[in-house]
Amino acid sequence: MSEPLFEVDETGEDVTRADTASSAAELSPAEKAATREEHLKLAEGALVRADDLVAGYVPGVNILRGCDFYLQDGELVGIIGPNGAGKSTLLKTLFGLIPVRSGEVTLRGESITGAPAHRLVSMGVGYVPQNNNVFPSLSIEENMQMGVFLRPKTFKERFDYVIDLFPLLGERRKGKAGALSGGERQMVAMGRALMMDPSVLLLDEPSAGLSPVYQDEVFIRCRRINATGVSIIMVEQNARRCLQICDRGYVLDQGRNAYTDSGRSLMNDPKVIELYLGTLAKAQ
Amino acid sequence: MRDVLLTAIRGIGFGSIYAMLAVGFVVIYKSSRVISFAQPALMLAGAVLVSYLAGPIGFYGAVLVAALAIAALGLGVERATIRPMIGRPVFVIAIITLGLDIAIRVVVNAFIGSDVRNVGDPWGLSAVDVFGLPVQERYIAMVLVLVVTVGALFAFFQYSRYGLAMRAASLDQETAMVQGVSVGAMMALSWAIAGGLAAVAGAFVGAGGGIEQNTWIIALKALPAIIIGGLDSVGGAVIGGLLVGLVESFFATYQGEYLPWLGQNFSLVSPYVLLLVVLLVRPYGIFGTREVERV
Ligand SMILES: Nc1ncnc2c1ncn2[C@@H]1O[C@H](COP(=O)(O)OP(=O)(O)O)[C@@H](O)[C@H]1O
Ligand SMILES: [Mg+2]
Numbered sequence: 001m002s003e004p005l006f007e008v009d010e011t012g013e014d015v016t017r018a019d020t021a022s023s024a025a026e027l028s029p030a031e032k033a034a035t036r037e038e039h040l041k042l043a044e045g046a047l048v049r050a051d052d053l054v055a056g057y058v059p060g061v062n063i064l065r066g067c068d069f070y071l072q073d074g075e076l077v078g079i080i081g082p083n084g085a086g087k088s089t090l091l092k093t094l095f096g097l098i099p100v101r102s103g104e105v106t107l108r109g110e111s112i113t114g115a116p117a118h119r120l121v122s123m124g125v126g127y128v129p130q131n132n133n134v135f136p137s138l139s140i141e142e143n144m145q146m147g148v149f150l151r152p153k154t155f156k157e158r159f160d161y162v163i164d165l166f167p168l169l170g171e172r173r174k175g176k177a178g179a180l181s182g183g184e185r186q187m188v189a190m191g192r193a194l195m196m197d198p199s200v201l202l203l204d205e206p207s208a209g210l211s212p213v214y215q216d217e218v219f220i221r222c223r224r225i226n227a228t229g230v231s232i233i234m235v236e237q238n239a240r241r242c243l244q245i246c247d248r249g250y251v252l253d254q255g256r257n258a259y260t261d262s263g264r265s266l267m268n269d270p271k272v273i274e275l276y277l278g279t280l281a282k283a284q
Numbered sequence: 285m286r287d288v289l290l291t292a293i294r295g296i297g298f299g300s301i302y303a304m305l306a307v308g309f310v311v312i313y314k315s316s317r318v319i320s321f322a323q324p325a326l327m328l329a330g331a332v333l334v335s336y337l338a339g340p341i342g343f344y345g346a347v348l349v350a351a352l353a354i355a356a357l358g359l360g361v362e363r364a365t366i367r368p369m370i371g372r373p374v375f376v377i378a379i380i381t382l383g384l385d386i387a388i389r390v391v392v393n394a395f396i397g398s399d400v401r402n403v404g405d406p407w408g409l410s411a412v413d414v415f416g417l418p419v420q421e422r423y424i425a426m427v428l429v430l431v432v433t434v435g436a437l438f439a440f441f442q443y444s445r446y447g448l449a450m451r452a453a454s455l456d457q458e459t460a461m462v463q464g465v466s467v468g469a470m471m472a473l474s475w476a477i478a479g480g481l482a483a484v485a486g487a488f489v490g491a492g493g494g495i496e497q498n499t500w501i502i503a504l505k506a507l508p509a510i511i512i513g514g515l516d517s518v519g520g521a522v523i524g525g526l527l528v529g530l531v532e533s534f535f536a537t538y539q540g541e542y543l544p545w546l547g548q549n550f551s552l553v554s555p556y557v558l559l560l561v562v563l564l565v566r567p568y569g570i571f572g573t574r575e576v577e578r579v
Contacts, residue, residue, distance in 0.1 A: 097458070121464035129462060135455045138448070145445070146452050150464040152445055192463070 030261035030269045034250075036068060039257075043070035045109075047231055048094065048125075048200055053103035055093045062101065063089045065255035071200065071233055076226040078246035078263060080239040080276060086255040087235040088130055091202045094233070095127045096120055107200075122150050126198035130205050130235075133189040136178025140169055143177050143188050147195030154197070162191040165221065183214035187221075194225065201225065203234045207241070219245050239277055243267045251276055289417055291537040292530060297423030299529020300430035304485040305506035306513065306521035307434060308478030313515050314454035315474035318374055320381040322361065323482050324503035325388035330354045330483025331403060331495045332395050338404025346404065347487045351480040358479025361388075362472045370468070385500075393497050403490030422491040433484060434522055437477065441518070446473065454516075505532070508559040514572020523570065528555040 032038055036052070043049050050069040056062045063086045071077050079087050092098045094105055096115045105113045107123060117127075135143055144162065148155050163170035166187045172180070177188050186206055193201055206222065207215040215238060223245055226232050236242035243249050243263035251259040251272055259272055266272050305323055312320045330350045337346035361384060369377050407425060411418040441447040453460035453470040461467055482503070489495065489502055506521075509528045513520025535551035543550070562570065 095462070097461070116466070117461045118464035118466055121462070127462050129459060132456065133459055135452045135459065137455060138452060142448055142452075145448060146460070146463045146465075149445065149449055196464075 028259075028269055028271055030251075030259040030266055030272060034068070034257045034260045039068040039070065043068070045072075046070035046106075047073045047075075048105075048107055048233070050090075050094060050105045051103055053090070053093060053105070054101040055089065055098050055103075056101065057089075057098065063255050064093060066103070067252070067256055069094075069250065069257065071231055073199075074226075074229065074231055075247045076222065076232045076234065076245065078242040078249040079233065079235045079252055080237075080242055080249060081252035081258075082276065083237075085252045087252050088204050089255075090252065091127065091204050091233065091235055095125065095202060118150065121196060124196070124199040125202065126193035126196055126200070127202040128189045128193045128204060128206065130208065134177040134180075134185045134192075136176065138177060139174050140177055140180075140188055141173040143192050144169070144173075144195055147192035151196060155195075158195045158197060161197075162194050165194070165225070166191050183210045183217070186210065186214075186218060190221065190225075194230070198230060201230050201232045203232060205235055205237055207236065207238050215241065240267065286417065287537065290419070291533050293417075293419055293423050295530035295533030296526055297420070297426040297529070298533065299526035300426040301485045301488050301502070301525075302505045302509050302528050303430055303522045303525025304433060304481045304488075305503050306509040306525040307437065307518055308481040308485075309506055309510045310513075310515065310518050310521040311437075311474045311481075312471075312478050313510070314518075315450065315471045316366070316370075316377070318366075318377045318381065319507075319510075319515075320475070320478065321378060322381045322384040322388065323478065323506065324500035325385040325392065326354050326358060326479045326482040327486040327489065327503045328396075328495070328500045329357065329388060329392045329486070330479075331486030331490045331499065332392050332401070333483070334487040335401040335403045335490065335495065336395070343404050343406055343487075347484060350483040350487060354483035355476040355480035357388075358475035358477075358482075359472050362475035366471065366475070367468055389497075389500060396495065396497050398497070400494040400496045401490070402494045403487055405487070405491040407491055409492050420492070422488070425491065426488050429484060429488060430522070433481060434518075437481075437518070446470075450474065505555055508555040510569075511559055512562045512569055514569030516573055517569070517571035520569055520571030527558060531555060531558045 027035070033042070048071040050067060053064045053067040054062050055064045067086070067090060069090065079090065081087055089098065093100060096112065096117050100113050104111060107125065112120060112123070135146065138146070144159050145152070145155060148158055168184060169187060169191050177185060180188065190203070190206065203222065207218045210218065219241055222232060222234060234242060234246065243266050246263040248260065249263045249266045250257045251266065259266060259269065261269065267277065305327060308323055309319060312318065333350040333353060334343070334346040337349055341349065365380055365384060366377060369380060405422065407421040409420060411420045441451055449460065449465045450470050450473060452463070453465055453467050457467045486495070489499060505528055506525065509524035510521050512527060513522070513524030531554050532551050535554040539546055539550050
């Protein structure tokens with residue numbers, strides 16, 4: 001018989017955290033930092049924090065399976081991982097779009113588990129979904145008005161701020177958002193999220209589908225927005241680029257955080273390179 | 285010529301009523317992708333309310349109160365029976381609205397009784413002279429009330445914050461939620477708008493002839509109207525409603541004379557003939573967009 005194409009874990013797919021923790025000696029620093037004990041230590045006083053999250057779409061199928069996460073005030077945190085790892089699901093769960101089956105999400109120490117989206121928006125959390133995230137038949141200005149739906153009085157002041165970041169949105173304010181290119185739409189979506197003056201921004205693959213020039217542009221904007229005091233959680237397919245600009249990164253795999261460290265360290269971690277950044281990972 | 289004009293005016297008059305009902309269907313459809321078959325009952329409930337209130341507070345006051353009351357009823361019905369079903373297949377929700385229609389009509393029928401009820405409108409069948417034509421006042425009133433209600437609705441969608449939010453939510457519910465819009469509240473609002481419009485339509489359906497238990501059937505003429513106009517277009521619903529009124533009116537006047545082989549009362553099915561013709565040429569209705577799913 002030929003060799004199996006895939007190594008199959010005899011115990012089934014459910015390798016629990018305890019198993020991995022028992023062999024702590026072999027863990028790389030980034031792996032160790034992703035264990036629950038380390039998470040509990042490091043997540044102290046975090047702005048956004050998720051503990052042991054379990055969530056999913058279909059009854060009986062958990063997509064997030066005990067995911068830990070934290071974001072300190074002012075950080076830009078990247079989340080990378082293979083397709084289907086649950087990155088988008090994690091963002092949606094943090095934002096209350098998917099019911100939490102167990103675990104807890106907190107914002108500034110206050111539980112927001114299961115809180116409706118409009119409450120999170122008014123608490124200063126902005127979320128830019130992955131695809132189709134503009135209202136195509138509304139004008140750019142109307143898209144921006146939707147951004148401050150909960151605080152309409154601040155429209156003018158905030159729009160001026162957003163135009164400062166994305167001058168194009170001011171120039172084309174009367175144009176329909178649907179007529180814009182992919183990169184320009186991404187600006188609309190990010191600008192709209194900034195209209196509420198959020199303290200945390202959740203970005204789901206902001207560079208997806210953009211030409212390389214626009215991709216760079218998006219990453220530079222994210223750094224700039226972060227520099228103005230907005231903490232950012234960014235999910236990215238473009239893993240290397242994301243790790244280059246973020247303060248800290250998570251590698252998510254099968255609904256759990258497998259590695260976490262500074263962006264630079266993750267990029268140099270042999271296992272992360274082999275599994276998620278190398279040619280093998282690219283081929284997936 | 286004179287007959288043609290009078291036939292057209294009658295068609296536009298009743299067409300205005302179909303248009304108001306059709307707009308209600310479309311507003312609900314846009315918020316929830318469901319056709320609410322409860323519209324006929326809401327129309328009848330509004331008409332009955334007007335028939336009871338017109339005496340004490342006058343016809344116009346009664347129409348206003350009925351519009352607000354049926355809007356509130358629509359709001360409550362949405363909250364109690366539709367909201368818990370969000371995420372279920374569309375046809376399940378459509379069936380629920382059908383049940384609602386029957387339930388509401390059972391209650392309303394008790395207040396109608398077996399006779400025709402007068403809605404207390406100030407016009408009856410009296411006519412005014414317009415350039416030598418004896419135009420029934422009620423038709424003029426029907427057109428005016430369409431212009432006022434739909435004009436107000438357009439202004440609401442175009443210039444108000446909640447109108448914008450409803451447009452946004454109908455384009456993309458998740459992205460609207462992410463802006464802090466409560467999608468459920470937008471659905472409730474759409475039911476309130478549809479209820480208010482249905483109540484006003486009901487009052488005017490009764491103008492001239494009164495209402496009876498069977499009057500609800502008139503609301504079904506809005507169905508070909510919305511399919512002709514395009515399920516997701518408010519402007520299309522208005523055009524569709526007017527077209528249905530016109531076609532019906534012309535068949536009523538001339539079919540017996542020119543197309544006698546179609547039998548008696550062909551005008552009743554004429555809107556569906558118009559519907560077939562339009563769908564053959566434009567499968568998504570005159571103003572509809574492509575992604576509309578037929579229920
Ligand atoms: N709306 C949905 N309904 C059911 N399953 C979903 C839905 N969205 C995503 N999933 C499943 O959840 C898993 C994780 O998806 P996702 O979080 O989008 O991954 P990622 O963003 O990391 O690529 C995938 O297996 C996907 O099939
Ligand atoms: Mg994703």
